[in-house]
Amino acid sequence: MLRSSCKSKINSRRRRAAREAGRRLVYATCSILEEENRGIVEDFLRNNRFKLRPAGDVLEKGGIRLHMEQYLELWPHRHGTDAFFAAVLERDA
Numbered sequence: 001m002l003r004s005s006c007k008s009k010i011n012s013r014r015r016r017a018a019r020e021a022g023r024r025l026v027y028a029t030c031s032i033l034e035e036e037n038r039g040i041v042e043d044f045l046r047n048n049r050f051k052l053r054p055a056g057d058v059l060e061k062g063g064i065r066l067h068m069e070q071y072l073e074l075w076p077h078r079h080g081t082d083a084f085f086a087a088v089l090e091r092d093a
Contacts, residue, residue: 021093025050028086032075037085041071044089053088 027044029036045052056068066072072086 021091023091025089026086027089030082030084032083032085038071041087049092050089051092053090055086055088058088
C-alpha cells in the first residue's frame with residue numbers, strides 16, 4: 001500500500017514537470033527504506049522520460065558541499081540527522 005501511495009505522488013508531480021525538457025522533479029522522503037526510495041525512483045525512470053541527475057553535483061552547484069553520489073541520503077548514525085532521501089530527476093528532451 002505504501003509503495004502505491006509513493007508512486008501516486010511521484011506520478012502526479014511528474015505530469016506537471018513533464019511538459020518541458022530540462023525541467024526538474026525532486027523526489028524526497030524521510031525514510032531509509034529501499035522500496036520507498038531507490039525502488040520508486042528506478043521504477044519511475046524505467047517508465048518515464050527522465051534521467052537521474054547526481055545529487056552531489058546539484059548540491060555543489062548550489063554551494064553545498066556534501067559527499068553524495070547519485071542520491072542524497074542522510075542517515076542518523078552517519079550524519080546525526082533524521083533519515084532523508086532525495087533524487088533529482090530531469091526531463092529528457
